Amino acid sequence: MPDSSTVVRQIRFHITRYNPELDRVPYVKTYAIPVREGMTVLEGLHYIKDNMDSSLAWRYSCRMGVCGSCGMLLNGHPTLACNTQILHIADRELTVGPLPNFNIIRDLVPDLTPMFDKHRSVKPFVIRADETEVNEPAGEFYQSPEELEAYLQFTYCIKCGCCMAACPTLATDVRYLGPMPLAAAQRYNVDSRDDGRRARNQVTGAAQGAFRCHYAGECSRACPKGVDPAKAIQHLKRRLVLDYLRLARRKKPCQKLHGPGEGKPLPNIPAAPGKTVPGDSFPNLPERSP
Ligand code: SF4
Ligand code: SF4
Ligand code: FES
Structure with missing residues (x-):
């Protein structure tokens, strides 16, 4: 008390x-x-x-x-x-x-079960094409600070569901994947170690995927962790179109290190990039009385 x-x-x-x-x-x-x-x-x-x-x-x-x-x-x-x-x-x-x-x-x-089911459907993990390395790992994959920055902010997601609750599209169509799972798909798609984008495209590019998003940005405004799912979804859409038109550039293969000290020492990890949708969670609060 x-x-x-x-x-x-x-x-x-x-x-x-x-x-x-x-x-x-x-x-x-x-x-x-x-x-x-x-x-x-x-x-x-x-x-x-x-x-x-x-x-x-x-x-x-x-x-x-x-x-x-x-x-x-x-x-x-x-x-x-x-x-x-x-x-x-x-x-x-x-x-x-x-x-x-x-x-x-x-x-x-x-009941957050539908959100976690949708999250699972986008394969939220690193997928490697080289099965030998998956089954018998012989080294570690080097990532530059720039490569890390491409997905870092999306790793801050704590799966709280606030963005899903704020999304007007989800409010009218429960089948829409929603901001959290789509941001998770983008997080792995742009990870330099990942080869799973085309597998995820089957889900994120389907009828209830990224193109249902109207880019209202409510998801990013609601996120208490500063993640910007709206931005992730717009990048997803762009990449889906490029993949569909076969115009996407091939990803540079990730450098593999076979022992400690083989890579360059990493400088400080950069801060997460800023939001594309500005604003805080409670923009229109009345003034507090003294
Ligand atoms: S509101 Fe932010 S932290 Fe919560 S699920 Fe959505 S993206 Fe993740
Ligand atoms: S930007 Fe897209 S995912 Fe985010 S709230 Fe708007 S419609 Fe939903
Ligand atoms: S109790 Fe864990 S995020 Fe609030």
Whole structure:
């Protein structure tokens, strides 16, 4: 329980509740809780569960924006509950709901199974053509900092589903692959060690693949990790067209090293490139009253 001397104000949490065994449709229940400076939405939910309503259900694990479990809809924006301070987004009222575009398992717990099925369908791993090397590895593959930078930002994805919840195309067509799986496909397609792009094209270039994206950019705005799935999808589209027209340049084979010290020493790994879609997760918040 927050120390009463540090409590800044009471905030009313309007939380979507739904137990499929008891409720015909989801409904909203309100809890007023004491909030102190720095308290996260995740801590607010814990306060409610510990002191007011032990039946409230949500998913979380790491509490530090790493595991991707606690994605939910806060004041209409999909984001991480553990990474969001209550007083940064709420003055007196805060709405908390499950991520849209997913079925609800219970309360704030979305069923992410379709997202993970789609993710698996794009073969999110390095595929090598040289099977001998796969079965009997004889060296390591050298990557230059530039080659690393081509896919680095997409590796920051924690599979939280916030981009999928923000996507208007997915809202109207559940079969659309969606931003997370498509960004994962791009991550491996541009990896200099990978030979699997044409296999992935079968999925990413299909009717429910990259060309369903309207480039609204909501996915990139929603991403709490600074990944830019919208950019990944536009690059995917370009490459799909070039592959279809047989105009794509052949990838330079990755240099293989056979022992330590054979490659050039690597300078510092570069920072992830900036987003193509600017903006933060909560662009239109009202001013907080003093
Ligand atoms: S791209 Fe961002 S929003 Fe989408 S699943 Fe990955 S981390 Fe979450
Ligand atoms: S850019 Fe594409 S994937 Fe991202 S939200 Fe818009 S339609 Fe969805
Ligand atoms: S609890 Fe792990 S990302 Fe929020």
